[in-house]
Amino acid sequence: MIDAVVVGGGPIGLAAALYLDRLGLQVMVLEQRAAPIDKACGEGLMPAAVAALNDLGVRPAGRDFAGIRYLDGRRSVAAHFTGPAGRGVRRTELQSALHSAVLQRQIPIELCRVDAVAQNADSVLVGGVRARYLVAADGLHSPIREQLGMRRAPRRRARWGLRLHYSVAPWSDLVEVHWNDTTEAYVTPTGPGEVGVAVLSSLRVPFEQHLAGFPQLRERLQASPSGAVRGAGPLRQRVRRRVAGRVALVGDAAGYVDALTGEGLSTGLACARRLADCLARDRPEDYERLWRQATRRHRLLTEALLLASGNRTSRRLIVPGAARLPRAFAAVVNQLAG
Numbered sequence: 170m171i172d173a174v175v176v177g178g179g180p181i182g183l184a185a186a187l188y189l190d191r192l193g194l195q196v197m198v199l200e201q202r203a204a205p206i207d208k209a210c211g212e213g214l215m216p217a218a219v220a221a222l223n224d225l226g227v228r229p230a231g232r233d234f235a236g237i238r239y240l241d242g243r244r245s246v247a248a249h250f251t252g253p254a255g256r257g258v259r260r261t262e263l264q265s266a267l268h269s270a271v272l273q274r275q276i277p278i279e280l281c282r283v284d285a286v287a288q289n290a291d292s293v294l295v296g297g298v299r300a301r302y303l304v305a306a307d308g309l310h311s312p313i314r315e316q317l318g319m320r321r322a323p324r325r326r327a328r329w330g331l332r333l334h335y336s337v338a339p340w341s342d343l344v345e346v347h348w349n350d351t352t353e354a355y356v357t358p359t360g361p362g363e364v365g366v367a368v369l370s371s372l373r374v375p376f377e378q379h380l381a382g383f384p385q386l387r388e389r390l391q392a393s394p395s396g397a398v399r400g401a402g403p404l405r406q407r408v409r410r411r412v413a414g415r416v417a418l419v420g421d422a423a424g425y426v427d428a429l430t431g432e433g434l435s436t437g438l439a440c441a442r443r444l445a446d447c448l449a450r451d452r453p454e455d456y457e458r459l460w461r462q463a464t465r466r467h468r469l470l471t472e473a474l475l476l477a478s479g480n481r482t483s484r485r486l487i488v489p490g491a492a493r494l495p496r497a498f499a500a501v502v503n504q505l506a507g
C-alpha cells in the first residue's frame with residue numbers, strides 16, 4: 170500500500186504529488202489523458218502561483234505581466250502589482266513543466282480513467298491502487314466528488330468560459346480585461362508572438378460572436394487564430410465539504426466560484442500544499458478549515474465582483490468606478506495577486 174494516490178494529472182494534481190513527495194510520502198498519479206494536456210484557461214499565473222511553482226522548482230516558459238487593466242471601450246484603468254510579476258503561460262507548457270518535474274522525482278503517472286472508489290477505515294482503493302489517502306484533483310466536474318455525494322446544487326445563473334490563441338505580438342505587459350454588457354474578454358500575453366483570449370459569459374454563443382461585442386479588441390486580433398477554441402463550464406461548483414473519510418478534494422474539484430478574477434491556479438496550489446501537510450501529519454480532518462482560510466479572500470472578492478457584474482446597471486459602473494478610484498482598484502488587484 171502506498172501513502173497517497175492522486176486522481177487527476179492537471180496542474181493541481183501534479184503539484185499535490187510534488188508536495189506529498191517532498192514530505193516523504195510515497196505517491197502516484199492516475200490521469201486519463203496523455204500529456205501535454207490542454208484545457209480552457211485564461212493562462213495568467215498570478216504572482217503567488219509563479220512563486221509557488223518556483224518553490225517546487227518548476228519554471229514554465231511564458232511571458233511576464235506586470236498587472237491588470239480593465240477597459241470598457243471608453244475608459245480604461247490599470248493596476249500594477251506592487252511585488253513580483255505574474256506570468257502568462259500556455260496551458261500545455263504549464264502541464265508539461267509539472268509533468269516533467271513529477272517524472273524527475275520518479276513519481277509514477279499511470280494513464281487510466283478512474284471510475285469506482287472504495288474506502289474503509291484504513292485505506293482507499295481506486296484504479297486498482299490501494300493507498301492510505303486519495304487526493305481527488307479531477308477538475309471542475311470531479312467524478313469523485315459526485316460519487317461521494319459532496320456536491321451541492323447550483324443556485325445562481327451559470328457562466329461558461331471559452332479560450333482561443335492568436336499569433337500576434339502582445340501589445341501590453343498587462344493582462345487586459347475587456348468588459349461589455351454581457352461578457353468579459355481576457356487577453357493574456359503568453360509568448361513573444363502570441364496572446365490568449367478567454368471569454369467569460371452566461372451567454373452560450375460561439376467565440377466569434379462574443380468577440381464581435383468587443384470591436385476594439387477584434388481590431389487588434391486581425392491575425393489568424395492559432396489552434397482551436399476550448400470551452401469549460403458551468404464554472405460555479407458548490408461543494409458540501411472537502412473531506413470524506415480518506416478522500417480529500419483539491420483544485421477545481423474542491424469548489425469553484427468563477428474565472429473572473431483569475432486566481433484558480435494560485436489558490437489551487439496553496440491548497441495542495443496545505444493538503445499535503447495535513448496528510449503527512451495524518452490529520453486530513455484539518456484540511457477543511459485550512460482550505461476555507463486559504464481561499465476566503467479570493468472567494469469573497471470574486472463573489473462581490475460577480476454580484477456587481479450580474480446586474481446591468483452596476484455592471485456598467487465597474488470600469489468607470491475603478492477608473493475613478495484607481496488606488497482602490499490597485500488594492501483589490503494586489504489582494505488577488507498574493
Ligand SMILES: Cc1cc2nc3c(=O)[nH]c(=O)nc-3n(C[C@H](O)[C@H](O)[C@H](O)COP(=O)(O)OP(=O)(O)OC[C@H]3O[C@@H](n4cnc5c(N)ncnc54)[C@H](O)[C@@H]3O)c2cc1C
Pocket residue numbers: 176177178179180181182199200201202206208209210211212213214215218281282283284306307308309312329330331332367368401402404419420421422428431432433434435437
Ligand atoms: C475560461 C477559464 C479561464 C481561466 N483563467 C484562469 C487564469 O487566467 N488564471 C488562473 O489561475 N486560473 C484560471 N482558470 C482556472 C484554472 O484553469 C483552474 O483553476 C485549473 O485548471 C484547475 O486545475 P486542476 O488541476 O484542479 O483541474 P484540471 O486542470 O481540470 O485537471 C483535472 C484533471 O483530472 C483528470 N480527470 C478527470 N476525471 C478523471 C478520471 N475519472 N480519471 C482520471 N483522470 C481524471 C482530467 O483529465 C484532468 O487532466 C480559468 C478557468 C477557466 C475555465
